[in-house]
Amino acid sequence: MNLLPLTFAFPLVGYFLLAFSRGRLSENLSALIGVGSVGLAALVAAWVGWNFHVAPPADGHLTIVLWQWMNVEGFAPNMALYLDGLSLTMLGVVTGVGFLIHLFASWYMRGEEGYSRFFAYTNLFIFSMLLLVLGDNLLLLYFGWEGVGLCSYLLIGFYYSERANGNAALKAFIVTRVGDVFMAFGLFILFMTLGTLDIQELLQKAPDVFASGDPLIVLATLALLGGAVGKSAQLPLQTWLADAMAGPTPVSALIHAATMVTAGVYLIARTHGLFLLAPEILHLVGIVGAVTLVLAGFAALVQTDIKRILAYSTMSQIGYMFLALGVGAWQPAIFHLMIHAFFKALLFLASGSVILACHHEQNIFKMGGLWKKIPLAYASFVVGGSALAALPLVTAGFYSKDEILWEAMASGHTYLLYAGLAGAFLTSIYTFRLIFITFHGEAHTEAHAGHGIAHNLPLAVLLVLSTFVGAMIVPPLAGVLPESVGHAGGEAKHSLEITSGAIAIAGILLAALLFLGKRSFVNGLAKSAPGRFFGTWWYHAWGFDWLYDLIFVKPYLLLTRLLRRDPFDQAIGLIPMLARGGNLALSITENGRLRWYAASIVGGAVLLLGALLLA
Incomplete structure (x- = not known):
C-alpha cells in the first residue's frame, strides 16, 4: 500500500522530463517516457488493488499522509491520500484506460508537430486526475480539479495555429471555471460551518450539525453541484464538450472516457453523505441528468462529425450517471462510470483509426463502405456501439444501464425512468446511424487500415472489456457507498430488463430501416419544413x-x-x-521682476486683511 504515491509520481516525473526537454527528444524516446510513465502507474495501481483485495485494511480504507500542507490558525490540511473501494475503482479506470489511450496515442500522433509536448500535457493530466480521486480532503481534490481543467485547455487547443481550436480551448476553460467558482463557494461554506475540509470528517460531522434540508447544507451542496455540472458537461454548463473535439482524438478519449467528465460524478458520490442531507438538491441532480441525456440524444441524431456524435453520447451517458446519483443508486452510477470508460474509449480510439484511415476526414457522409477496408475499427464500432446502445446480454453497457433504470423505477421516480428509456431509444438510433452511414453503403473515400501493436492492442483489450466480460468486473463499493433502494429486484426487474432490451433492439432496427440503403425517407424528412427546423435546432444543440x-x-x-x-x-x-496646471500657474509668477514680487506681497497682505475683517 505504501507504493500508492508512485501512481501519480510516475506521470509527474514523465511530465517534467518531457516538458524540460523542450522538444529535443526523439519521438521514440518521448513515447517511451509518456506511455511508460502511465504504464508504470497502471502496474502500481494493479499491485495496490491486489493487496487491497487480499489483505483489506482496517475499516476498509487506508490513509497515507505525505506531509502537512499548511497550518493557518487551525486550518491544517494534509497532503494525504485516501484509498477505499471508490478511489480504487477510479484509480484503476484512470491508469488502466489512460495507459491504453496513451499507447494508442503513440501511434496516432506520429509525425505531428509537438509530439513530446503532447505527452507532457497528457502525463500532467493523469497526475492531476489521480490527485483528484486520491485526495483525502476537498482542498487537495480541488487542486487536482483545477489541474485537469488547465490540462484540458492545453490539450483541446493543442493545434493552436488554428484560431478555432484556441477558441474551443478557451470556451472549455471559461465554462468549466464558472462551475469551479461555484464549487469554491461550496468549500467555503463547508469550512466555515464544519471547520474542516477533510472529506471523512465532513461526512461524520455534517449529520450532527445540519438537519435535513438546512439552508446552509442546501446551499453548499448546490454549489458542489455547480462544480460537478461544469466538469461533467451537464445542463446548463454542457456547451463546452462538443467543441472540445478540436483536440487530437486521443485527447477526446482521455477527457470523455477515463478522466475529466467523470470528475463531477465522482465528487457527488464521494460527498454523498452531504447530499443525503439535502434531498431537494439530490433530486435536482437526477433531474439535471435526465434532461441532459434526452437533449444530448436529440442533438446526436443530426450531427455529421464522427467525433461530435460521440461527444453528445458522452454527455448523455454522464446524464445517466447523474440520474442514478439523483435516485440514490450510488453503486450503479460508479459501475456505469467504469463500463462507460471501456466502451467510450474504444469508440473514440476507433474513430481516430477511421479518421486517419480516411485522411483526416471526419464527416460521416463523406465516408461509407469502410467495413471491409478497416475491419478492426469496424468491429470496435460494432461492439462499442452495441455497448453504448445497451444491447441485451452480450454487452457490458446493458448490465450497467439496466441497473440505473431499475433503481429509478424502484425509487418511485417514474418520470426519470421514462426519460432513461427515451434516452436509450435515442442512443440506439444515433449510434447505429453512425455505424451504418460510416461503414456501409457506397464508399466515398479511399481508406487504409491502421497497423502495429500500439494501434491494435488498445482496441482489442477495450473491445473485450466492452462485452459482458467487462460487466464481470465488480467495483469494490460495498461499505463505501450505501446500498440502493431497489437492490433486491425480482419479477418487476426482469420485466424492465426485457422492456429496455426490446427498446434497444427496436432502436437498432429503426436505424437500419432509416439509414441503410438509399435513405430516401430520411432525406425527404430532412428537407421538409419541420425537418429543417428541428434539424437545425438540434444540430446547434x-x-x-x-x-x-x-x-x-x-x-x-x-x-x-x-x-x-x-x-x-x-x-x-x-x-x-x-497638479500640472497648478505647477504651470505658479511657475509663471517666478519671473525675477522686483516690482512683480512687491505687488504680489501687497496684494497678499490686502487679501489677508480683508479676510480678517470679514471674519
Missing part, C-alpha cells in the same frame, strides 16, 4: 450557445466598448492634470 452569446457574451462585449475610454480612469487622471 438546442441553441444554448446562441442563448449564452445573447445573455452573456454580447453584453460583455458592449460593456468593453463602452469602457474603452474608462470614465473612472479618466476621472482619476484629473488629479495629475490639476
Whole structure:
C-alpha cells in the first residue's frame, strides 16, 4: 500500500522530463517516457488493488499522509491520500484506460508537430486526475480539479495555429471555471460551518450539525453541484464538450472516457453523505441528468462529425450517471462510470483509426463502405456501439444501464425512468446511424487500415472489456457507498430488463430501416419544413450557445466598448492634470521682476486683511 504515491509520481516525473526537454527528444524516446510513465502507474495501481483485495485494511480504507500542507490558525490540511473501494475503482479506470489511450496515442500522433509536448500535457493530466480521486480532503481534490481543467485547455487547443481550436480551448476553460467558482463557494461554506475540509470528517460531522434540508447544507451542496455540472458537461454548463473535439482524438478519449467528465460524478458520490442531507438538491441532480441525456440524444441524431456524435453520447451517458446519483443508486452510477470508460474509449480510439484511415476526414457522409477496408475499427464500432446502445446480454453497457433504470423505477421516480428509456431509444438510433452511414453503403473515400501493436492492442483489450466480460468486473463499493433502494429486484426487474432490451433492439432496427440503403425517407424528412427546423435546432444543440452569446457574451462585449475610454480612469487622471496646471500657474509668477514680487506681497497682505475683517 505504501507504493500508492508512485501512481501519480510516475506521470509527474514523465511530465517534467518531457516538458524540460523542450522538444529535443526523439519521438521514440518521448513515447517511451509518456506511455511508460502511465504504464508504470497502471502496474502500481494493479499491485495496490491486489493487496487491497487480499489483505483489506482496517475499516476498509487506508490513509497515507505525505506531509502537512499548511497550518493557518487551525486550518491544517494534509497532503494525504485516501484509498477505499471508490478511489480504487477510479484509480484503476484512470491508469488502466489512460495507459491504453496513451499507447494508442503513440501511434496516432506520429509525425505531428509537438509530439513530446503532447505527452507532457497528457502525463500532467493523469497526475492531476489521480490527485483528484486520491485526495483525502476537498482542498487537495480541488487542486487536482483545477489541474485537469488547465490540462484540458492545453490539450483541446493543442493545434493552436488554428484560431478555432484556441477558441474551443478557451470556451472549455471559461465554462468549466464558472462551475469551479461555484464549487469554491461550496468549500467555503463547508469550512466555515464544519471547520474542516477533510472529506471523512465532513461526512461524520455534517449529520450532527445540519438537519435535513438546512439552508446552509442546501446551499453548499448546490454549489458542489455547480462544480460537478461544469466538469461533467451537464445542463446548463454542457456547451463546452462538443467543441472540445478540436483536440487530437486521443485527447477526446482521455477527457470523455477515463478522466475529466467523470470528475463531477465522482465528487457527488464521494460527498454523498452531504447530499443525503439535502434531498431537494439530490433530486435536482437526477433531474439535471435526465434532461441532459434526452437533449444530448436529440442533438446526436443530426450531427455529421464522427467525433461530435460521440461527444453528445458522452454527455448523455454522464446524464445517466447523474440520474442514478439523483435516485440514490450510488453503486450503479460508479459501475456505469467504469463500463462507460471501456466502451467510450474504444469508440473514440476507433474513430481516430477511421479518421486517419480516411485522411483526416471526419464527416460521416463523406465516408461509407469502410467495413471491409478497416475491419478492426469496424468491429470496435460494432461492439462499442452495441455497448453504448445497451444491447441485451452480450454487452457490458446493458448490465450497467439496466441497473440505473431499475433503481429509478424502484425509487418511485417514474418520470426519470421514462426519460432513461427515451434516452436509450435515442442512443440506439444515433449510434447505429453512425455505424451504418460510416461503414456501409457506397464508399466515398479511399481508406487504409491502421497497423502495429500500439494501434491494435488498445482496441482489442477495450473491445473485450466492452462485452459482458467487462460487466464481470465488480467495483469494490460495498461499505463505501450505501446500498440502493431497489437492490433486491425480482419479477418487476426482469420485466424492465426485457422492456429496455426490446427498446434497444427496436432502436437498432429503426436505424437500419432509416439509414441503410438509399435513405430516401430520411432525406425527404430532412428537407421538409419541420425537418429543417428541428434539424437545425438540434444540430446547434438546442441553441444554448446562441442563448449564452445573447445573455452573456454580447453584453460583455458592449460593456468593453463602452469602457474603452474608462470614465473612472479618466476621472482619476484629473488629479495629475490639476497638479500640472497648478505647477504651470505658479511657475509663471517666478519671473525675477522686483516690482512683480512687491505687488504680489501687497496684494497678499490686502487679501489677508480683508479676510480678517470679514471674519
